[in-house]
Amino acid sequence: MALLDKINNPFFQEVGKIARFTARFFKEVSKPKQEWEEFINQCYWIGYKSLTLVGITAFIMGLVLTIQSRPTLVEFGAEALLPSMVSVSLVREIAPVITALICAGKIGSGIGAELGSMRVTEQIDAMEVSGTNPYKYLVVTRVLASTVMVPILSSIAIAISLYGGYLGTNLKGDVSWSLYWYQAFNALIYGDFIPSMIKTIFFGFAIGIVGCYKGYNSQKGTEGVGRSATTAVIVASLLVFILDLIAVQIADVLGLT
């Protein structure tokens, strides 16, 4: 990290600062006495705020993916493979990444704006003065909450998108409820679920850390709060893709593909 500071480049300096902010998270989270009440609160808000949007988007993705895949499969005479193909791509890639992107937008900007405005109106300083560690109270709870909630939201998204896939299959074809699920799950192995779950944990963590970092270090003024919220979304979304790329590589090396 000290090395990153010496390189006189704003990008690397920012990376160094985020790394230090993240290191502080692990330091504070390992100390005793967590703010459980605020953590539960945040879980509720994060889940509640994103659930509808995640649900609707997942449903549409499942439906659209099925409708669009059909002609190609028909061309190869492989129409029967439709449920299997759709389920693999939804579980492995589409549901987790779409959920993470929605959360990057909603949770990332929400946390960025909230902490940003608390910073510029000196509410964070007021917490410090009253003897409460604001990092622990605000940052640790939010990062933990988004690390827990993004995987849960992603699981819900998987379920809903598979249901969308079922409806999509039946728009033109005719696959019974039980056959659809049988085919969908038959194509899936633990090698699909587990990596998908693990990567959403990292997505959630990254979204929480970036939102908190941007908000907590917000510049003075209302303009600063807006900038914190937007950059939080941009950086978090970018990180989701980068982490996804890394996850694919790791899964590949471990022979999970």
Place this chain on the structure above:
Amino acid sequence: METSKPIIQVDELNKSFGENHVLRDFSLSLFEGENLVILGKSGSGKSVLIKCIIRLIEPDSGKIFILDQDISLLDQDEMDLLRADVGFLFQSNALYDSMTVRQNLEFPLRRHWTKEEREEKAESAVKEALEDVGLSHTIDMMPVELSGGMRKRIALARTLILKPKVILYDEPTTGLDPITGREISELMNNIQKKYNTAAIIISHDMNCIRMTGNRVIMLIDGKNYAEGSFEDLLKNTDPKVRDFFEGL
């Protein structure tokens, strides 16, 4: 008064932000039961000074003693405990706007009182602090529902809840109309009488200074430039001091 030990002592404090050298060897002493006013132009470093005292900003050099403890030697826990004795009224009030007035007032208790103490006494402590500022009826309101003067009073109630020995006021009457400003100044006097607190008051409101201040320090060029009673300073012939009073 000068014979007693100071509650807060600041020795040769320096603080720069990049090229901007805000405080240069600034020193002051605050004694028991005293209201010390700090006067200075906007941007002269008054807020920076009291934020150094409460350790929200780390000074570059110099020593700060609160109740005989060198705050640079305290670890985080010890500093947090000491902060229970030092109330801080923010220039911007800094009320938690996602919480009700009651929750705002209870917030400082969570660190300094045990769970049992809070269950037993928090309610009455909140009520007493709200009575002190004359706003008992706002207990379940949100900060956005309050006027500027009311918010200032609630912020004051929040600093009172732990019964601090010293209160640091950052421009308590700025941005308020003269009548509300006078009410706040009266409140500050009442609090001083009731709890026998000492205070550092940052202000450029002449009415507030006249009503509350026992002694005035002028912060000019980052230094403790002149010191004395308000009347003494009005008679001071130094051009920089004159400049300040004529500018008002």
